[in-house]
Structure formats: structure tokens, C-alpha cells
Amino acid sequence: MTQAVRIGIDVGGTNTDGVLMSGKDVLTSAKTATTQDVRSGVVDVVTRLMDGWKGARADISAVMIGTTQFVNAFVERRNLEPVAIFRIALPKGRGVPPMAGWPRDLVQALGGHIYMIRGGAYYTGVEYAPLDEAGLRAAALDAHSKKIRSAIICATFASMCPQLEARAAAIVAAAIPGVRITLSAEVGGLGLIDRENASIVNASLALLSTRVVGSLQQALRDAEIQAPVYLSQNDGTLITTDVAERLPILTCSAGPTNSIRGAAFLTGVQDAIVADIGGTTTDIGFLSKGFPRETTAANNIGGVRTNLRMPDVLSIGLGGGSIVRLADDGSLGSIGPDSVGFRLREQARVFGGATLTATDIAVAAGQARIGNAQRVAGLSPVFVAAALEKMHLKIEDAIDQVKTSAKLMPLILVGGGHVLVSRSLRGASEMLHPRHAEVANAVGAAIALVSGRVERMYDLNSQGREGALNEAKREAISAAVAAGADAGSVEIVDVQEMPMTHMRAGSVQIRIRAAGPLASLAAETSR
């Protein structure tokens, strides 16, 4: 039996990368510039992949896509939709209304349509006040009269009492025909303001997500690919296009995640540090059990604080295009953080330009063969050695900040800037530089699993620690299967317990994640 073939695509801000994979093998890869309409870049990459493979389009069994389109649109305030905000918390929370602390331009762009409704639950899941259905209906009719088509519903401790948001959604949907609704429990964890913020960001992307998902699907139709399409979310697992269209915010940080996951796959290593060295920055992430470690602190998207689960990536201003400066006495000055960026091939010395870059240093040191080495032959060996050492120290310093213990770990180098590294780095037990490292992000998309999550408060008094953990695990596994994972191969990949102060003894917050391959590919893929 022939193995199912799948396509992984990463639509970045600058490049659209693609790979064609069968099982664990990368059959072919392609890279092109990202286009304004997204579609033509994707068509181009898929066409090139098919040309490089010569197989039948009908044999493609799935397409997985990672994209930063949504977060870029929000940061640039492009195509944002006005949002009706229904917060169900009164009498709690009056003092800090929705969108408090948001940048003014964003509040204006989204209209500031705020409705505070009575209702909500304690951390135990018990309601402290029933939902004010009449009040909500009146508010929804008011939003309807303002022609608002996108809404969020955010209730106190929504994760402990999801039925409250669901009931509210039914009322809003009845009052505003065709409204798109984001439930806060679907996008964020504990912390009402951060969760509400993430929901509002998501709702503001409603129209754009329909268009982008539509153009991705159109691109694949244009390229005559019939296979189902999935999108990568922030944690490196897949969601269907339906879910992505409804919850675009879940995909906004997929790029770095896919790069880290791709690095893991290409090396077969499950626990490592991953350094993605690009033209301007080096992004360093921490790979644990095949997944990137996530941030614990709040994140900031375009000036809005959220508690989205994002990969914990440290970005430092060092890449192949970083500008190398001399001090007044001719000795080594600074390296980066500014970079010639995508103009490397015009401005770097080895390409005939006038700017001394990190790539020039690598060429002068004889560790990279790019451009004309003669043009950097005049640099003193002492200077080159000092610059090279400084670059290594910068990366070593960042690696050390990302690690959680002093223990040595494997280091995986991906990205085009890997030529800057010539010796093994402190803190690394071994240095890995796999084939296809330059398209690691597209590989990461192609190998993605499907996951399910639970993040809730449990009472250990009533069911004991084991009982609570087992219940949470069961819920996470069924969520993964519901999302399309193969029931036979779903595994628990992460368990976190956080005891709470000032609560009834035995109250604990449990976060569990289960993941497995797509049921449709289960026979032949693996992590």
C-alpha cells in the first residue's frame, strides 16, 4: 500500500514555504515570496511542489497550513470588524469595564460597543447570579440596531461554567440573525480581562478570517488539490478550516511553533533547544516532549494584553544580515540588532555592497561560501575571530535564558543563518543541523497532530487527586478525538497542577493536553 502524501505550507510575512511529505520523508520542498492576496503565493508553492514530485494530485491526503496573516492584520489594524461585547459578570467587575487600557485607535476601530449583563459563576462552577436573559436580549437587539455582525460573550469563570456562555450565545444569536459569536471559554484560560481581550481580538478578525480561509481553500482548488485542509494553531496542533474561520486567534503564533516542531521532527529529538537563525533575528525556543514550551506570563498582541497560549520564544537581534560595526579605534563595536534584512544580497560586502554584516564575518572566517570571499579578505583575522566569538556568546546567552535547568541539552539549528555558528555552543550536549532545516516551519505544519485541552479548577476533597487527574485526562482525550484525532493513538502530552491560595483546601487548577495524529492519517504518521 502506498503511503499517504501530505503538503505542509507556512505563509509567513515574507516567504511562503512548502513541503511535500510521505510518512517521515520530505519528498520535496519549495519557497516563494508571500503575496498580498495570499492565494497566488500558495498556488505558486503548491505548483512547484507538484512539479518537483511528479505524483498524482489525487494522492495528496491532507494539506496543513500555518499562517501569520491574522496577527499581522490586527497589529496593523487592517480589516478589523466592529464588535459587540457582552460581559456577563455583574454585579462583579463593574470597576474595570471591557477594553480598559486598550489603545485609543483600536477602541475606535472596534466601536466600543460594551454591554454589561448580570450573571456569573464562582471558581467552583456554582452560579453566584443567574443570567439576566431579558437584559441580554435587549442588549443584543441594541447591537443589532447598530448593524453589528460580530460579538463576544465573556462570563466570570467561564471555564468552570461553560453552559452559561452557551445559553447566552443562543439568546444573542436569536436577536442578531447571522451574528458571529466568540465564546471566551473557547479562547482563553483564567483571568477575565485577558480572556475577554483575546475574545475581542478574535471577533474583530471575523470577516478577515472568512476571506483568508476562503482564499487558502481557493488556492488549493486552483492548484487542483482536493484533500482536506487544516490550519496550525499556536500550540502546533491542527484545527479544521471551520474552527480556524471561527477562532482565527488560535492560529496567530503558529509560525515559531511550527519551526520548533519541524526541527524536532527533522532530527527525531523530542527534548531540545531550537535556534531559528534568520536574517534579522534568532528565535530560540524550548522543545519539550515534541512540543514548544508555552509562556506563563501574559502576552501582548498589538497593544492588547491576552493570556493566549503561545510558544515561549526568545528573540534576539542577531541574524545573517546583522550589521557589524567598528569602534572608534578600529576594534569590534556592536553586532546588530539592526540588520540589512532582505537586502542582504545587495548590501552585504560579499555581494558587492558597503555594509559589513554577520554573513560577511562568516565568509571571512571560511565557514560559509556565499558571494565573493575576496571582498572580505582584507579583514584582520583577529577582528573576524572577535566578531565570531561575540556572535556565539550572544546565542549562548540566549540559550541559557531559555533553558529551565543547567543540564546540557541538544541544540537544533534551523533557518538560513545557521552558517554563523561554527563551534559547539555552551549549554548544548550536541549540535544538530538537519537536512531541510530551511523549511522547518512547513515541515512543522505537515507533521502536526490534533489536540484537546482541559484547564479547570478541581476539588481534590470530593474525588481525590487521582480522580481529578483521571477525569481531566479523559476530558482532554475526548476533546482531541472530537477535533479529529485518532482515538487509538491519542496520548497525554502535558500535565500541570497549580494549587491555589485562600481557597478551600484541596482546590487545584489542572491543565492537561492530549494529542494524537489525524484519524485520516493515523496509519502512517507519527510524531
Next chain:
Amino acid sequence: MISFVEPADIKDVARGAVLLGTGGGGDPYIGELFLQAQLEQGRAPHVIPVEAVADDTLVITIAGVGSPPVMLENLVSDVTLLQILARMESHLGRKVGALISAEIGGVNSMFPLALSAITGLPVLDGDGIGRAVPRTEMCTFSIYGCSATPGVVIDELGNTVVIETVNDVTAENVLRAVTVALGAHVFGGFFPMTGAQVKRTAVRDTLTLSQHIGRCIRTAREGDGDVFYDLLAFLNTSRKGGVARLLFDGKIVDVTRETRNGWHWGRVTLAALNDSGDVFTVDIQNEFTVARLNGRTVTVVPDLISILDRESAEPITAERLAYGQRVKVIGLSADPLLRTPEALAVMGPRAFGLDEDFRPIESLGEWRSADYNPTAQKV
């Protein structure tokens, strides 16, 4: 003096409050947003010096009590704070004339300011501790003879509990039980005092100090010098004989933590960046309690220990500390009111289970290396 004109002014107070929170006190985020919402409606807090309050004015504290993650869901209600005020007045049979913060460190620096903006009542520029502490009775109001009760706890639903206890240790214990029963986070009014009592017991000028600390860090970042030089220079000259020192410059190599009896316990270990072999530890009991260099105590409670990002000087709370962070640790002398025998009996090292007596930071040695001396860094 303190001012509230733009959002940065609030952020400055919050940042200073985290530094003075010495690892604890709660993230001021919700309090900042609450205060900012008042400013946006054209209502600014009215802060006056402690000395400006009349001797017979009734002063109370306003504070959030309970689990920080629950406050992040419940937020805060202006109505609840007004009800606390009204209920304290009806219970005491007198009008409240001024508010004061029970503890400046962390989120409780913010609520009296916000209630002042709403009501127009003045907030006294001071508090009961000049830092953050884990228990109600650990404050100068309590130590010098004022009582935390009669006090009132109210939740947003209107559940009201009046607490009257024979001492403040019991008040703390009752408060904990009530908090658990009402959903793990509540707001309350405590320490009904006369202006004369406040003048006798309060730690002075701490709101202004918070804002100036935050502002000093913010403006120093905009310059191109060492932020810590400016910060330490400020802390050493602005606090009437108070001493501030850079204790250590290094990276975190280990953090241990556990929740014991509802409190956060732990230890953070740092190593020097210059491979000197020095080992620096800071113990955590909600707040930082003792800092030791190679086993030798360099700062101990009630003196203050703060851990800050070594580049930006952003103060870091204990729950946010993690392996690999590059930090500088600073020590500050506590207010003289916290260093008396009466105060040390309540919140000296032994009150935290440490087997040592209090020694002021000034007596704990000069620094061997110029690296640790901020004045040597200005070239």
C-alpha cells in the same frame, strides 16, 4: 509630590509598588486598570500628606483580600467599595474623613487611590508597612496599638460580614475563613483610626515614594546610562537616611517553590555572571525574607529585598521568577518604625521561622567588589 495626569503616572505607582512589594503583594494590574478608568472619567485621586489630616478625622484602610487568581476573574466593583465605606460609617456611627493604604507593596496600593477618585475623600500619603507582608497583624498600625477591627468585608453580591475580634491575629484568621466562604476574594475596610493615631503609627510618604521609584526607572530607561545607577542614587537620597544597596548581579540558577498552609514558600538561587563562584540565595514566604551571599546574611526582614530585571530594572514578583533570568537584587532599609523591638517581635526574622536576629542592612558589611558598588559604575 504625587500627581495623576496621564496613564504613565499610574503605571509609575504600580511599578514602584511592585518594587516595595518585595516579591509579594499581588500584581497591581487590575488596580491599575480600575484607577485608569477613573482618570478617563476625569476623576483623579486626592493625595495629602499624613501630617495634613486633622487629629479627630476618622481614617480607614481599603483593601482586597484573598486569592490573586480569583481577583483576576472577579475584578473589582466601585459599588462594593462605596458600600464598604457606608457600612463602616454606619457601624462606627461616624463619617470617614480619609483613606489610607494598609500596605503599599503590590495591588493594595491602588484601591484607596481609586476610591478617593470616586468619592473625593483624601488618601493619606503613607501606609501601615512601607512594603508587603503576609498577615494583617504585621503592620505598624497594629504593632503600635491600633486595631484592625471593627472591620467590614463585603462581596459584590452584598454579603456583608462585620468582624470584631479581640486581637489582630484572630482578625487575620477570621478574615481567611470568611474569604474562603465568599468565593476566595473579597474587599474590606479595616483599621478605623483617628488622624492622631495615623500620625503616630503610619509609615510616611510611601505613595509618593512608589510613584517616584516608578518614574525614576522609566526616565532612566529613556537615557543611555545604567538604570540601576539612577535608581540606587534615588533610593539613597530620597528616603531620609534610608539606605539602598545593590546586593547581587547575576542569573537565576534554581527556583524551588511549594504551597504550604496556603502560603507560597520557596528559595531562589543565583550565580554571578562573572564566574566568581559566589552563590546568592533569597528565601520566599509570599515575600522575600532573607538574602544571603555565600551563606552570609546581607539583608533580612523587615528590611526590603527586591529582584529586578538587570537591564530594564523591572521589578519581578516571586511567582514570576524563573531559571535563567538575568537579575539584580537590591536591599533597602525598612522604615525606622519597623525596626523597633516591638515591631521586630511581630515581623522580625524569627516571626518568619528564621534562626537569626534582625541586623540592619547598614551593619551587614560593605561590598568587596567594585562590581557591586553602583557608584563605581558611573564613568
